[in-house]
Amino acid sequence: MTNLSSKLAHLEDAGKPIQIGIIGAGKFGSMFISQSHRTPGMRVAAIADLSPERALSALKRTGYPEGRYDATLSKSIKEGIECGQTIITDDAPAMISSPGIDVILEMTGNPAAGVKHALLCCEHKKHIVMINVEADVLAGPLLTRKAQEAGIIYSMAYGDQPALIAELVDWARTAGFDVVCAGKGTKHLPEYHYSTPDTVWDYYGFTKEQLAAGDFNPQMFNSFLDGTKSALEMAAVANGCGLKPPTHGLRFPPCGAHHLPEVLKPRSDGGQLEGKGTVEVVSCLELDGRPVFNDLRWGVYVVIEGKIDRD
Structure with a gap:
């Protein structure tokens, strides 16, 4: 082989x-x-x-x-x-x-x-x-x-999230499906947008001992938390896969794996997207801080549509 x-x-x-x-x-x-x-x-x-x-x-x-x-x-x-x-x-x-x-x-x-x-x-x-x-x-x-x-x-x-998402998009298109949305999961709350490198460790909950023992870059970790890194990664996916970025930026809707098809579809169909063929990041936390069931914090996804011939 x-x-x-x-x-x-x-x-x-x-x-x-x-x-x-x-x-x-x-x-x-x-x-x-x-x-x-x-x-x-x-x-x-x-x-x-x-x-x-x-x-x-x-x-x-x-x-x-x-x-x-x-x-x-x-x-x-x-x-x-x-x-x-x-x-x-x-x-x-x-x-x-x-x-x-x-x-x-x-x-x-x-x-x-x-x-x-x-x-x-x-x-x-x-x-x-x-x-x-x-x-x-x-x-x-x-x-x-x-x-x-x-x-x-x-x-x-390969192995980085943009490449893994691009691989899923390629599989879907090769199998004859249309891509409605592609992206990843993360931990996000609206208040995280206001985090800075000076406050980031409070959100992560790391102790002084942990920080002293490891290689922790506050700027890098803050970019993970405040949405900057997610925005960069989704821009890379959009560029690499010919998808559209959301007009007003990422929304980070709370969503678990089982509810991706309901949440990540156009608003005209009852979902939260402005249209098809876009990118989005879903949060593993509800807006009140409760964990989302079956979350995708460490995962990537593609939402597809198309007819499957069962004959």
Whole structure:
């Protein structure tokens, strides 16, 4: 059987793993690093971060095997690829232009940096996975066209919510259904719109001890809470799938899995949408703070319509 894991295993057996360059060793970069050495057929060749010490810390914190990275920060990327070690650098453009790197994972979260790095990937013919949804929302359609012209792949990150939603939309359309609405679930109340990085921990309920022991970025966590991240992700889904954003923004209606078809349909049909073919985020909390039954806080969804021939 031919599938993704078997193809990766074949690359591993042939001694030709995909050579990956990571830009950004923060939370998302660390999550990928923690699994990368367990995945056959791919290898982290280099990590670029404005703080090489942070990248080195990410390798140590995630249990990356000692001896598989250059802790002295002295080897070049070329030397690292030759000896099979992961190299750390603060020069992302140099990493992108290095021969031997196959694909770049852009994880900075900075839209200007993400666009710059994607354009450099086009110039140097390096495939790019854009984990930086902020950059994708800013210029995703343009970067997609530039990548096509350069003959490289520009992609969302599989496993991230926009890509999972896009996969559901693709399945529905391939099966002959019309997409009424697509999106995800989250924890949201109207008051969260007024949260700031200074107040965000009160909403999450983290203790001072928990905050001191972990890598918690108040700006990032506040974007999850106040609706900013949801808006960015739904813009990416709308761009990537040809869906329409709500005219007046996301409504975050309380809704569980069983009630998606009733809530997420046009208002003319008794639902809460202005029309079909849109995106929306549903909340796992009722407006009074009670939990929604069978909520979708950690899930994604697509609402479809169409005739099923049972003959």
